[in-house]
Amino acid sequence: MGEICCINYYKSKGVVTLKRTGSLISLNPRGLYWIWYILPAILVYIAFMAYPLIDSIRLSFFTGSGVNREFVGFGNFIELFTGGELSVRYWGALRNTTVFFIIHMLVQNVLGIVFATILTNHKMKGRKIYQTIIFIPTTFAVLVTGYLWRLLLNPIWSRGLWEAVGLPGMAQPWMGMEETALPIVALVSCWQWLGIPTMMFVAALLGISDDIYEAADIEGANGWQIFWYIKLPLIMPVVGIVTILTFVNNFNAFDIVFAMQTANGAPNFSTDLIGTLFYRVGVAGTHPVAIPNPGMGATIATVTFIMLATVSLFVLNRTRTRG
Numbered sequence: 001m002g003e004i005c006c007i008n009y010y011k012s013k014g015v016v017t018l019k020r021t022g023s024l025i026s027l028n029p030r031g032l033y034w035i036w037y038i039l040p041a042i043l044v045y046i047a048f049m050a051y052p053l054i055d056s057i058r059l060s061f062f063t064g065s066g067v068n069r070e071f072v073g074f075g076n077f078i079e080l081f082t083g084g085e086l087s088v089r090y091w092g093a094l095r096n097t098t099v100f101f102i103i104h105m106l107v108q109n110v111l112g113i114v115f116a117t118i119l120t121n122h123k124m125k126g127r128k129i130y131q132t133i134i135f136i137p138t139t140f141a142v143l144v145t146g147y148l149w150r151l152l153l154n155p156i157w158s159r160g161l162w163e164a165v166g167l168p169g170m171a172q173p174w175m176g177m178e179e180t181a182l183p184i185v186a187l188v189s190c191w192q193w194l195g196i197p198t199m200m201f202v203a204a205l206l207g208i209s210d211d212i213y214e215a216a217d218i219e220g221a222n223g224w225q226i227f228w229y230i231k232l233p234l235i236m237p238v239v240g241i242v243t244i245l246t247f248v249n250n251f252n253a254f255d256i257v258f259a260m261q262t263a264n265g266a267p268n269f270s271t272d273l274i275g276t277l278f279y280r281v282g283v284a285g286t287h288p289v290a291i292p293n294p295g296m297g298a299t300i301a302t303v304t305f306i307m308l309a310t311v312s313l314f315v316l317n318r319t320r321t322r323g
Contacts, residue, residue, distance in 0.1 A: 053305070059298035069295070076299040086281070090300070092269055093277040096182055100273060101250040103186035104193075109242055111190075112197030117227060119198070120205040131202070135195035142192070146259020149188045150175065178270040181261065185271050189256045193249075197242045204238040205231060240319025244312045251304055254279060274304055 062069045119127050151157050159171040174180045216226050254275035265272025282297015
């Protein structure tokens with residue numbers, strides 16, 4: 001009823017040949033036919049990533065907006081680092097963002113490794129339930145999380161709750177004190193995003209062969225030695241990726257501060273981050289005039305991009321697996 005087809009594949013001199021019912025179809029791996037498969041992704045990347053990035057760098061050399069835009073060279077960078085009130089706000093935001101990042105590294109990522117180590121213990125029961133509980137906060141909207149914690153930390157609203165659990169002294173205006181506002185915001189952010197590094201570390205630990213653990217048991221290694229000399233070195237590439245993701249996300253953080261303390265970084269700029277400073281300067285404008293300065297905003301974004309790229313490449317180089 002139908003023609004019986006015979007399909008044979010063979011390779012000769014770098015050319016893959018498909019033979020079917022007497023016809024030959026040649027596919028050359030060195031050809032450029034594959035570019036059509038990735039062309040849509042390349043165009044989307046250029047339109048929404050590469051072009052805005054390049055244009056932002058170009059805009060950092062100008063001041064003003066619209067038809068009143070004027071080329072100032074490196075004037076914006078000089079003003080950002082050395083000029084008056086804006087420079088003070090920038091260095092303060094950079095310091096706060098660094099503290100914000102350090103808290104995430106010490107709390108969020110360290111707890112992520114600890115929880116991942118516990119959750120990969122095959123003797124532990126209910127691991128899936130605990131994984132779900134840890135990951136649930138990451139599904140909440142950041143603004144919702146911020147507003148809820150703002151209510152919980154408000155002494156007027158939370159006094160009854162703290163008294164009910166026997167901790168009336170915790171009903172303090174934590175968000176209104178400069179010394180505690182930034183750590184509280186950072187800890188709320190750690191609570192929400194703890195599930196992501198935990199799941200990444202869980203996946204990395206599950207990828208380690210059981211034969212390695214068996215060999216360590218035979219050699220008499222205890223739990224701490226297995227973790228420190230086997231598990232941690234083998235998951236270092238994942239630790240590097242998590243560090244980069246944490247660094248990039250923290251230096252672009254805006255929404256959690258906006259939800260809990262507004263974009264002004266209250267109180268007294270103690271929670272002001274690079275993201276909130278960029279918003280006030282380049283998007284909303286600063287008081288009392290409140291006129292945005294796109295050029296200066298682009299300057300802040302360009303400096304942040306250079307800093308993120310440099311640190312990310314350094315971390316990747318230090319944590320990559322070496323043969």
